[in-house]
Amino acid sequence: MTDRFVLGSWSRAALLCLALSCCVWPASRPAAAAMGADAAASAADANQGLNACSSNAGKVLYECVANVLDRLASHWTPREETARALRAAAAGLRVAVNKVQALSAIAQCRSAIAGALRLVKTSAEGFAPGWGGAGLNSVASVLAHATQLIQTKG
Numbered sequence: 001m002t003d004r005f006v007l008g009s010w011s012r013a014a015l016l017c018l019a020l021s022c023c024v025w026p027a028s029r030p031a032a033a034a035m036g037a038d039a040a041a042s043a044a045d046a047n048q049g050l051n052a053c054s055s056n057a058g059k060v061l062y063e064c065v066a067n068v069l070d071r072l073a074s075h076w077t078p079r080e081e082t083a084r085a086l087r088a089a090a091a092g093l094r095v096a097v098n099k100v101q102a103l104s105a106i107a108q109c110r111s112a113i114a115g116a117l118r119l120v121k122t123s124a125e126g127f128a129p130g131w132g133g134a135g136l137n138s139v140a141s142v143l144a145h146a147t148q149l150i151q152t153k154g
Helices: 002-053 058-075 080-095 099-122 136-153
Strands: none
Touching (some): 002 058, 002 136, 058 080, 058 099, 099 136
16 A cells, blocks of 8 residues: 555656646747847857957957957856856967967867757757757857958967
């Protein structure tokens, strides 16, 4: 009798969790879509910022790009891993003394974002916890632009 009661309580708890997750999951999908749209808009702003940086070279360029990445990271604050990767790249750019170090800082961030995008593609929800979703493509494009800028002007 006791085993049946314990099993019954676990079954009820499991059903309750399942019911709640079914109600919560669809509600989060529009929020994820909105995050993707916001990410595209912030990436467009970041690309404009990078275009403004193109008149600089060397250490001044690295600082300018770092500022752009910091602003982009502030948009991604709810996605702490993405924000952390962008801030780490910005910090690496600020201490870079040559093109190789600057490119290395961005390459590490690009690698982290690429890994997160792989998680998003394999995830049933289209989302990687701590990273975000499809909006990461926008971040990857900004990092590609930053890389190209440093390669040509750095």
